[in-house]
Amino acid sequence: MSLDRLIEKIAELQNPTVAGLDPKLDYIPAFIKSAAFQQYGETLEGAAAALLEFNKGLIDELCGIVPAVKPQCAYYEMYGWPGVKALHDTIAYAHKKGMFVITDGKRNDIGTTMEAYAAAHLGSVAVGQTNCVPFGGDALTVNAYLGSDGVNPLLKTCEQEDKGIFVLVKTSNPSSGELQDRMLEQGGSLYAAMGELCEHWGQALPGRHGYSGVGAVVGATYPQQLGELRVKLPHTFFLVPGYGAQGGAAKDVAPAFDANGCGAVVNASRSILCAWQKTGAAQQDYAKAAAREAVRMRDEIRAEIGSIRV
Amino acid sequence: MSLDRLIEKIAELQNPTVAGLDPKLDYIPAFIKSAAFQQYGETLEGAAAALLEFNKGLIDELCGIVPAVKPQCAYYEMYGWPGVKALHDTIAYAHKKGMFVITDGKRNDIGTTMEAYAAAHLGSVAVGQTNCVPFGGDALTVNAYLGSDGVNPLLKTCEQEDKGIFVLVKTSNPSSGELQDRMLEQGGSLYAAMGELCEHWGQALPGRHGYSGVGAVVGATYPQQLGELRVKLPHTFFLVPGYGAQGGAAKDVAPAFDANGCGAVVNASRSILCAWQKTGAAQQDYAKAAAREAVRMRDEIRAEIGSIRV
Numbered sequence A, B: 001m002s003l004d005r006l007i008e009k010i011a012e013l014q015n016p017t018v019a020g021l022d023p024k025l026d027y028i029p030a031f032i033k034s035a036a037f038q039q040y041g042e043t044l045e046g047a048a049a050a051l052l053e054f055n056k057g058l059i060d061e062l063c064g065i066v067p068a069v070k071p072q073c074a075y076y077e078m079y080g081w082p083g084v085k086a087l088h089d090t091i092a093y094a095h096k097k098g099m100f101v102i103t104d105g106k107r108n109d110i111g112t113t114m115e116a117y118a119a120a121h122l123g124s125v126a127v128g129q130t131n132c133v134p135f136g137g138d139a140l141t142v143n144a145y146l147g148s149d150g151v152n153p154l155l156k157t158c159e160q161e162d163k164g165i166f167v168l169v170k171t172s173n174p175s176s177g178e179l180q181d182r183m184l185e186q187g188g189s190l191y192a193a194m195g196e197l198c199e200h201w202g203q204a205l206p207g208r209h210g211y212s213g214v215g216a217v218v219g220a221t222y223p224q225q226l227g228e229l230r231v232k233l234p235h236t237f238f239l240v241p242g243y244g245a246q247g248g249a250a251k252d253v254a255p256a257f258d259a260n261g262c263g264a265v266v267n268a269s270r271s272i273l274c275a276w277q278k279t280g281a282a283q284q285d286y287a288k289a290a291a292r293e294a295v296r297m298r299d300e301i302r303a304e305i306g307s308i309r310v
Helices: A002-013 A030-040 A044-062 A073-077 A080-096 A111-121 A152-161 A174-180 A190-202 A223-232 A250-256 A283-305 B003-013 B030-040 B044-062 B073-077 B080-096 B111-121 B152-161 B174-180 B190-202 B223-232 B250-256 B283-305
Strands: A017-021 A068-071 A100-107 A125-127 A130-132 A139-142 A164-170 A214-218 A238-240 A264-268 B017-021 B068-071 B100-107 B125-127 B130-132 B139-142 B164-170 B214-218 B238-240 B264-268
Touching: A002 A068, A002 A100, A002 A139, A002 A164, A017 A044, A017 A283, A030 A044, A030 A283, A044 A068, A044 A073, A044 A080, A044 A283, A044 B125, A068 A073, A068 A080, A073 A080, A073 A100, A073 B111, A080 A100, A080 B080, A100 A111, A111 A139, A111 A152, A111 B073, A125 B044, A152 A164, A164 A174, A164 A190, A164 A223, A174 A190, A174 B190, A190 A214, A190 A223, A190 B174, A214 A223, A223 A238, A223 A250, A238 A250, A250 A264, A250 A283, A264 A283, B003 B068, B003 B100, B017 B044, B017 B283, B030 B044, B030 B283, B044 B068, B044 B073, B044 B080, B044 B283, B068 B073, B068 B080, B073 B080, B073 B100, B080 B100, B100 B111, B111 B139, B111 B152, B152 B164, B164 B174, B164 B190, B164 B223, B174 B190, B190 B214, B190 B223, B214 B223, B223 B238, B223 B250, B238 B250, B250 B264, B250 B283, B264 B283
Parallel strands: A017 A068, A017 A264, A068 A100, A100 A139, A139 A164, A164 A214, A214 A238, A238 A264, B017 B068, B017 B264, B068 B100, B100 B139, B139 B164, B164 B214, B214 B238, B238 B264
Antiparallel strands: A125 A130, B125 B130
């Protein structure tokens, strides 16, 4: 299903990375903000206009280098409904530029409510006789603490619409072990049990390249678990956060990949978005600085895994 | 912190229930939809206008009976950014009518991203020199699979803004046991461990009535676990879904309450929203039919727990 499209795009660009679009106002050059505030005032509309302009500039420079973007919903919701409109417009712009879009919402619920999230982020909704596309991402991150009732409604939408999901398995944060590392009476850890469920759910969405439409989020900050899970979950594609700002290095993410250099996509957000600040680039050069960092990251990871053969 | 305000409102109205605002278009009377579509067409804007009008009518009739509303984010996101604007406007309208608002988003993430969700749903955000309130709910539902890194940023906002959270502990759905009931090597179940973390996190937000600002979601469909957790988690206020359409009855929710009739708020969504359809009421009577069902539910639960003494 839809993770096939991601995998093929990764192979085409020979780049197994995704750029996280987490646009806090602090990361946005002053010239973009002042233009937006001049038009809309210091309002949520003004903030949203700055977010969208910032993202469009990044997408223009990244689309020939990076196969996918991952907008993080929180940073758009933080600017209210105008921010959420900027999320919609960002997804549409990335699609226009040929990029795959992973909506990072970590959504979770059950039954008809989860169907509503599936329609919102991956599908469409009927309004009278008209079919409308609310956000139209290609894949959605999902928290499956509620079990199959929270995942099955997504599988249906993924099958119909050629979309995919990524389920949180072992997250990149320091406290991820508080619950995820607990050992179960039956043997194995909670995150391993979640991983096995991903393999199970994925059977409903087999892919052309050996990986199903149900991926897993596994953090770069836990390379041992990454390698262990790569072996145990042969049909589960990994979304790997935690590279760069959170401390994961290229050698840490290498265990996420299979012998063909496939099986994972590595996310970086702040290291790309804030490259212009970190490298002391001119404001107007922010998108080109992001692209230079994206190339550096691609080459660093490719040096570990070689070429990507699909 | 803010769950005190909920508890006091429950005592004032002697009603330990919350009305879930999950407005699918199917639940909305035709006269509201046709007026909205006439103005905005069969578009997401048209759907959102119908949602808001439906909610306002409900809030007008419920605000003197029910202490709180719980809008479920999924049903607003399903109608795109115009739907999310309707969520904002619904929260503002409920506040104008004196109701407590629990935003049911089951949000989860870490660090600065969770800070963004906290600002979005419970706090405020700086845009230039101006402070803006994105959504302004009073409490937020939260999925804590990521551990303390996903909860601590919320505690800070709750303390500053007098707000609260509800953490998913034992959800109401049939498959909730797939992960939540797994027995841990150290003893006890995963949901019990999550409950203990709620008591721990809640220590940062002590309340005036014995309950902290960190509540727990525990389903009406598991009355035995409800009673067990009420004893084990004496400072954790419960949000109890699963009453009504999902099968939970008044006797099932009784174990969620303490000896003073306090300690929990029971949610019903479809049984209230769709009361006009279920009772064969006239379309124009939809909000009064909802109020009649809300009174029936209040009286049924109060018959089990007696008066609420705070």
